[in-house]
Amino acid sequence: MNEFFGNPNFSVSHQKVSASCPSNIALIKYWGKYENQIPANPSISYTLNNCKTNTEVEFLAGEKFGVQTFLAGKEELKFAEKIEKYFKSIVEYVPWILEGKYIIRTENTFPHSSGIASSASGFGAIAKTLMELDELFSGKIGTEAKVKKASFLSRLGSGSACRSLYNGLVVWGETHEVQNSSDLFAVQYPNSEVHTSFKNFNDWVLLIHEGEKTVSSTVGHGLMNTNPYAERRFLEAHENFALLKVILKNGDMEGFIKLVEHEALTLHAMMMMSDPAFILMKTGTLAVINKIWEFRKETKLPLFFTLDAGANVHLLFPSNQEQTSIREFIIKELLQHTQNNGVVKDVMHF
Structure with missing residues (x-):
C-alpha cells in the first residue's frame, strides 16, 4: 500500500496534459462491493480497442482549487462536482492535487448511454493525466509502477476503470487463480496462458x-x-x-x-x-x-x-x-x- 502514497516534496506549475483510455467489457462480472471500492468478487474483462475517452487536463497552479469539466465541448456541472469530490478523496496519494484549478475537456469515441462503460474509460483517462502531472511535480517513477498507480487511482473513482489501464484480458480482485491479483488494482492476465482462439x-x-x-x-x-x-x-x-x-x-x-x-x-x-x-x-x-x-x-x-x-x-x-x-x-x-x-x-x- 505504501507504494501508492504520494511524494510530499512536490513543486507545481501551470501544465496541460492529455491521455486516452479505452473501456472494457467484463466476462466474469463484478457486482457488489465493500468500502473504498473493494470488489466483493474477482472479475476479468476484455479491454476494447476503439471505444475510448480522450481527456485533456489543464492545471492552473496556485489558483483556488476547483474543477471545470467539458464533455464534447459542453460544460457539465454535475460531473465537475463528482471530480472535485474524487480529487479530495485521493489527496493522500497525490498530495499536490488541491494546489490549483482544473479545466478538464473530455470526449468519448462512442455514444453516451451506449452500454459501454464511459465511467471506466473516463476515470482511467483522468488517472493517467494525474500520473503525468505527478511525474512533472513529484519526479519520475518507472513505467510499470506508473500504470499500477493509475489503476489504483482510477479504481477509487470507478471500480471497473482499473481494468482499462491494461490491454487484453485483465483481472481485478484477489483470486488464487491469478498470480499477483489484487483488490486494490488490476493486473494483466498472462498472454502466455491464453489460447490464440481468444x-x-x-x-x-x-x-x-x-x-x-x-x-x-x-x-x-x-x-x-x-x-x-x-x-x-x-x-x-x-x-x-x-x-x-x-x-x-x-x-x-x-x-x-x-x-x-x-x-x-x-x-x-x-x-x-x-x-x-x-x-x-x-x-x-x-x-x-x-x-x-x-x-x-x-x-x-x-x-x-x-x-x-x-x-x-x-x-x-x-x-x-x-x-x-x-x-x-x-x-x-x-x-x-x-x-x-x-x-x-x-x-x-x-
Missing part, C-alpha cells in the same frame, strides 16, 4: 436502449448488501475463475461461450432478486438473446453475448476467421431490435 474478437454493441438506466450501477451494487443470494454469487465467481483459467488455456470455445453467457445472465438475475427488485433488460434484449441461441443451434457458429448493467447487448464473435454469415445475421435479424438501428463496432485483440 486473442482476436469482435464486440458489436447493439443499442437496445439509449436513455438513462432506471437504476444506477452504484445503487445496484449497494443492493447486493441485502441480496439473499449475494454470498453464493461471490463464491460462484471464484469457481468460474477456476473454470475459465482452464478454458482460456485449452481453447475450449464451447465452454467459453457457456461461461460468458451464464455470467451475463447471473448479473441480471442478481438485479431481479434484489430488494427492491429491478430489471434493466428490455423486450429487445430478450428477443436478441433468443435469436442468438437459435442461430447458434442451427449454424454451430460462435456468436454469443454478454451484458453490462443495462439493456444493450454485446455481441461477441471471433475476428480471426471469415464470419460473413454472422455479420449478415446481425444486420438482418438483430438490428431491428435496437432503438435506432444503433450498433457500435469494436474489436479486442492482443
